[in-house]
Amino acid sequence: MRSITYAQAIKEALVEEMQRDPTVILYGEDVANFGGIFRITSGLKEQFGPERVFDTPISENALVGAGVGAALTGLRPVVELQFADFLFTAADEVVLKAGMWRYGHGGTYSVPLVVRCPSGAAGVGPEHGQCPEAFFMHTPGLKIVSPSTPADAKGLLKSALRDNNPVLYFEHKLLYATRGEVPDGDDFLVPLGQAAIRRQGDALTLVAISAMVPKALKAADRLATDGYNVEVIDPRSLVPFDRKTIVESVKKTGKIVVAEEGYKTLGIGAEIGAMLLEEALEYLDRPLKRVAIPDVPIPTASVLEQFVIPSEEKIYQACRELLS
Amino acid sequence: MSFELKMPKLGHAMTEGTLVKWHKQEGERVEQGDVVLTVETDKAEVEVDAPSAGVLRKCVAVEGQTVPVGGTLGEIETGTDAVAPETSSSQVSAPLRIGESPGRRVAASPRARRLAAERGLDLSSVVGSGGGGLITEEDVKRAAAEQNRTGVQAPAEANVSGAFRREKLTRIQSVGARNLTASWQTIPHFVQMQRVDMSAAIQARSAAVGERARVSLTGLIAHAAVRALTENPRVNASYSDGAVLIYEHVNLGVAVDTPEGLVVPVIHTAEQLDPALLSARIDELAERARTKRLSPQDLEGATFTLSNLGGYGVENGTPVILPPQSALMFTGVVKEEVLAVNGEAKVRPAMHVAIAYDHRGIDGATASRFTTRVKELLESVGSSASEALNVAKPREVVVESTGTAMRTEVRHGSLTWRLSAEDSSGPDPVTSFLGALGSCLLMSLRVAADVRNFELGRASVVTRSNQKGRVREISVELRVETREPDDKLHQLIEVAERGCHIRQLISNDIPVRLTVERT
Numbered sequence: 001m002r003s004i005t006y007a008q009a010i011k012e013a014l015v016e017e018m019q020r021d022p023t024v025i026l027y028g029e030d031v032a033n034f035g036g037i038f039r040i041t042s043g044l045k046e047q048f049g050p051e052r053v054f055d056t057p058i059s060e061n062a063l064v065g066a067g068v069g070a071a072l073t074g075l076r077p078v079v080e081l082q083f084a085d086f087l088f089t090a091a092d093e094v095v096l097k098a099g100m101w102r103y104g105h106g107g108t109y110s111v112p113l114v115v116r117c118p119s120g121a122a123g124v125g126p127e128h129g130q131c132p133e134a135f136f137m138h139t140p141g142l143k144i145v146s147p148s149t150p151a152d153a154k155g156l157l158k159s160a161l162r163d164n165n166p167v168l169y170f171e172h173k174l175l176y177a178t179r180g181e182v183p184d185g186d187d188f189l190v191p192l193g194q195a196a197i198r199r200q201g202d203a204l205t206l207v208a209i210s211a212m213v214p215k216a217l218k219a220a221d222r223l224a225t226d227g228y229n230v231e232v233i234d235p236r237s238l239v240p241f242d243r244k245t246i247v248e249s250v251k252k253t254g255k256i257v258v259a260e261e262g263y264k265t266l267g268i269g270a271e272i273g274a275m276l277l278e279e280a281l282e283y284l285d286r287p288l289k290r291v292a293i294p295d296v297p298i299p300t301a302s303v304l305e306q307f308v309i310p311s312e313e314k315i316y317q318a319c320r321e322l323l324s
Numbered sequence: 325m326s327f328e329l330k331m332p333k334l335g336h337a338m339t340e341g342t343l344v345k346w347h348k349q350e351g352e353r354v355e356q357g358d359v360v361l362t363v364e365t366d367k368a369e370v371e372v373d374a375p376s377a378g379v380l381r382k383c384v385a386v387e388g389q390t391v392p393v394g395g396t397l398g399e400i401e402t403g404t405d406a407v408a409p410e411t412s413s414s415q416v417s418a419p420l421r422i423g424e425s426p427g428r429r430v431a432a433s434p435r436a437r438r439l440a441a442e443r444g445l446d447l448s449s450v451v452g453s454g455g456g457g458l459i460t461e462e463d464v465k466r467a468a469a470e471q472n473r474t475g476v477q478a479p480a481e482a483n484v485s486g487a488f489r490r491e492k493l494t495r496i497q498s499v500g501a502r503n504l505t506a507s508w509q510t511i512p513h514f515v516q517m518q519r520v521d522m523s524a525a526i527q528a529r530s531a532a533v534g535e536r537a538r539v540s541l542t543g544l545i546a547h548a549a550v551r552a553l554t555e556n557p558r559v560n561a562s563y564s565d566g567a568v569l570i571y572e573h574v575n576l577g578v579a580v581d582t583p584e585g586l587v588v589p590v591i592h593t594a595e596q597l598d599p600a601l602l603s604a605r606i607d608e609l610a611e612r613a614r615t616k617r618l619s620p621q622d623l624e625g626a627t628f629t630l631s632n633l634g635g636y637g638v639e640n641g642t643p644v645i646l647p648p649q650s651a652l653m654f655t656g657v658v659k660e661e662v663l664a665v666n667g668e669a670k671v672r673p674a675m676h677v678a679i680a681y682d683h684r685g686i687d688g689a690t691a692s693r694f695t696t697r698v699k700e701l702l703e704s705v706g707s708s709a710s711e712a713l714n715v716a717k718p719r720e721v722v723v724e725s726t727g728t729a730m731r732t733e734v735r736h737g738s739l740t741w742r743l744s745a746e747d748s749s750g751p752d753p754v755t756s757f758l759g760a761l762g763s764c765l766l767m768s769l770r771v772a773a774d775v776r777n778f779e780l781g782r783a784s785v786v787t788r789s790n791q792k793g794r795v796r797e798i799s800v801e802l803r804v805e806t807r808e809p810d811d812k813l814h815q816l817i818e819v820a821e822r823g824c825h826i827r828q829l830i831s832n833d834i835p836v837r838l839t840v841e842r843t
Contacts, residue, residue: 254435254461285435285461286454321455 009150013157028080064093084117098166099141125300148213155190193240201229254285264292334620378402432459497585543603548701563685577626769820781805
């Protein structure tokens with residue numbers, strides 16, 4: 001199988017879906033002439049023309065608002081935000097329009113919009129380095145994916161583009177350069193709402209999201225040398241959420257650690273914990289452990305940033321506490 | 325403004341504590357430093373003070389409740405506007421006592437509860453191993469397996485006929501029970517015994533009476549054990565997964581009987597203490613153990629334990645090791661026995677020593693060396709020079725001039741050294757002084773190295789001065805055996821020089837040239 005980077009996988013998905021479906025358009029700040037702030041879309045304007053790939057002014061609210069309008073009229077727009085953090089600028093259009101209008105108009109319209117959101121701390125400080133998935137998991141009507149591998153980056157983006165609902169597509173900045181095998185063929189899709197078990201085990205369930213997945217796998221390797229075989233689950237899709245895979249795993253292990261790069265309070269770990277109380281209480285053998293950013297802004301200074309971002313070591317230690 | 329009183333973390337290993345007593349009632353005024361409540365950890369009871377003045381608004385935790393570290397115990401309202409409400413009996417609700425609630429609270433995970441229900445196991449008989457004493461699935465499985473193995477289907481008390489009283493173990497006793505069970509099940513014990521002639525030790529104790537520093541028999545026994553441990557480091561160790569962790573310092577645990585159960589406070593780096601200091605420290609810790617004023621740090625990190633049960637009149641015993649230590653020394657009562665001394669039957673004060681060893685890390689020969697060394701040291705207390713030096717005693721040097729010769733005697737406590745030979749020839753005063761300087765520098769160096777975990781092997785010093793007349797310069801040649809880097813070594817020597825009293829005495833008068841050589 002081919003091995004390509006996460007960034008190449010995203011581009012491939014865009015190219016294939018634009019070739020396959022002429023209603024797919026792509027726009028955002030510096031997307032066309034410059035090729036995108038992270039150079040994901042370089043060459044696409046030349047390939048598909050300025051009518052389908054174009055630059056916009058700096059107004060995220062207008063970007064997403066235009067996307068909602070275009071989607072209502074039958075296009076399948078891909079809006080690129082330079083940073084996932086700018087979702088807050090666009091929140092009115094994301095939450096109240098993209099998320100609510102299909103419902104608000106009695107199903108008359110659908111909003112097949114994809115918003116690409118580069119996420120994650122990478123020395124860019126509190127306003128450009130967040131993983132704000134949990135904020136938007138809270139509000140109804142949006143689908144959310146957060147791939148951790150090149151294959152998922154491609155397969156999930158293609159599925160998102162074919163879905164008739166708005167999808168927030170979180171691509172972690174530190175994963176762009178990571179490589180992995182990606183199946184050939186235009187028809188390779190990863191369904192929304194299906195978690196991946198990255199490593200089988202029965203000692204503990206370790207759920208990791210996005211850039212936490214490679215760290216969790218390393219922690220799991222260390223735990224294996226300690227004699228503990230932990231199961232690593234990558235939800236991939238946060239809305240819809242594959243509860244079953246996690247519940248089944250916890251029924252087996254009785255212990256769970258959730259590693260995420262969002263803030264701890266009301267984060268993804270909190271939601272998973274609540275879900276387990278509802279669906280798997282009698283199987284829990286230890287308290288839930290959440291490895292997340294303490295509720296502080298993400299510092300710009302790299303030492304401080306690394307202090308708050310969950311590391312392989314922190315994940316390992318959290319697991320060890322439950323495995324003693 | 326108000327703040328929460330939280331369960332303090334009183335030691336590295338502490339995950340939870342039990343609220344033993346509220347010393348203040350809800351609504352009562354507290355001043356800064358007032359004892360508000362007492363909590364009990366696995367190892368000790370600790371009183372918690374109010375960090376600032378105010379009114380105890382709320383007692384959240386009830387007496388007897390186990391609360392995780394950081395968990396809220398109560399709420400204090402601070403500030404000048406905090407006034408105690410007029411108390412009428414109807415306003416102050418008496419805190420609920422745990423004994424009044426139906427049933428004992430059992431902390432068990434839902435998974436463990438489900439399994440226990442399936443297997444018909446009573447969770448109140450299961451000891452929890454999870455964080456905060458949580459009973460986990462593993463614990464239930466283990467307890468169920470144990471039940472099957474022993475064939476006990478119901479709690480033991482169901483088989484007891486006649487009236488009985490059920491007395492719940494204190495927390496300290498419960499933890500002790502768990503640790504000792506683990507010790508007995510996992511450590512292959514063997515015990516070696518010796519009978520020790522305590523004449524010398526008793527004499528040394530009496531010699532110390534009346535002097536400023538008191539020396540107790542326990543202190544002398546502890547000192548002998550500590551010294552034997554430094555000479556036999558394999559005994560000052562823990563067995564762990566096919567390896568033996570040999571500790572650099574001797575942290576001596578001393579078993580103390582208290583109303584709540586056996587408590588083992590720890591004297592850290594005991595090898596740095598002389599018998600007088602050890603005696604004082606043991607007395608102090610024992611007193612604090614009995615009055616529940618031990619800090620959790622006082623209870624952590626023992627590498628060897630001494631259990632002196634002589635006071636209870638018992639002669640001999642077979643002790644159980646406290647994991648993760650590798651050995652425990654029991655000493656019995658000192659009483660007169662007939663001992664064979666140089667072919668004669670003599671009545672002497674004798675004491676039995678029984679030392680339990682972990683056979684996984686210590687073989688019989690290693691143990692024997694230690695056991696025998698303890699006996700040797702105790703039987704020769706006071707006769708060795710270093711022993712005497714270690715006891716705080718008056719220092720005096722008597723110099724006598726006969727007109728033709730000079731006689732010098734150094735007296736320290738009950739010991740006397742004559743520096744002059746039979747013909748009254750001896751070291752001249754300057755040479756004696758050089759000896760004092762050398763030994764002082766060396767002692768200071770050793771102490772500094774111990775304190776700083778500096779790995780120092782053999783060390784020697786040669787002090788020299790000009791050969792005749794007034795002392796104009798002293799040269800000190802220091803030879804040390806160490807693998808530590810140069811900068812650390814020179815730093816250490818600097819500290820040692822500053823710490824050497826004799827060196828300081830002459831610092832303004834005579835140049836001292838110091839050279840260092842590694843061997």
